[in-house]
Amino acid sequence: SQTIHQWPATLVQPVGSPLSLECTVEGTSNPNLYWYRQAAGRGLQLLFYSVGIGQISSEVPQNLSASRPQDRQFILSSKKLLLSDSGFYLCAWSVRGDQPQHFGDGTRLSIL
Amino acid sequence: EDQVTQSPEALRLQEGESSSLNCSYTVSGLRGLFWYRQDPGKGPEFLFTLYSAGEEKEKERLKATLTKKESFLHITAPKPEDSATYLCAVTGGGNKLTFGTGTQLKVEL
Numbered sequence: 001s002q003t004i005h006q007w008p009a010t011l012v013q014p015v016g017s018p019l020s021l022e023c024t025v026e027g028t029s030n031p032n033l034y035w036y037r038q039a040a041g042r043g044l045q046l047l048f049y050s051v052g053i054g055q056i057s058s059e060v061p062q063n064l065s066a067s068r069p070q071d072r073q074f075i076l077s078s079k080k081l082l083l084s085d086s087g088f089y090l091c092a093w094s095v096r097g098d099q100p101q102h103f104g105d106g107t108r109l110s111i112l
Numbered sequence: 113e114d115q116v117t118q119s120p121e122a123l124r125l126q127e128g129e130s131s132s133l134n135c136s137y138t139v140s141g142l143r144g145l146f147w148y149r150q151d152p153g154k155g156p157e158f159l160f161t162l163y164s165a166g167e168e169k170e171k172e173r174l175k176a177t178l179t180k181k182e183s184f185l186h187i188t189a190p191k192p193e194d195s196a197t198y199l200c201a202v203t204g205g206g207n208k209l210t211f212g213t214g215t216q217l218k219v220e221l
Contacts (some may be wrong), residue, residue, distance in 0.1 A: 032207055043211045049205060097205070098203050099161075
């Protein structure tokens, strides 16, 4: 069966510091991969998605970037964090775009 | 642009008190409507996919239905463990889902 791993679960970072969140999927090949941010009481905001290695689509202009160095690895990065980057970050995968997405347990990011 | 509106925003039920959650959507050519359950501090857990009007899916106390404009998640005789936020999402094709903001359900003894 397929599993998705996302880490760390919680992260506290100072303003201006770099960020790297990692997500890996097991048990499937060539998945679609997604990064979302969820603000309290709000829906999921799609940040990036990828349909293959090295292929990244950005949905929201921002302080973040994403990379897919391996088939089942998706990384969310920032060179300098802003206070507004605080939130709950979720990684997800799907077989293809019109199929259900399956989520990791998320990373709670707090910027001080 | 695809849009999803969920109502109510919050719902409080007594154990055993059945009710329905609503998901209204606007999408050009529905390719799929998805229901998720999200517990606090966790990622959404996939429940159902509905593809065409008239389709129904069931799982334990939950039943999802679909029309051309909305979907309902019916909860029959809920238990406290059904307390969670329920999210609805749609896709019109492509590689993206559009999510609603969810209904926060609280089931009390």
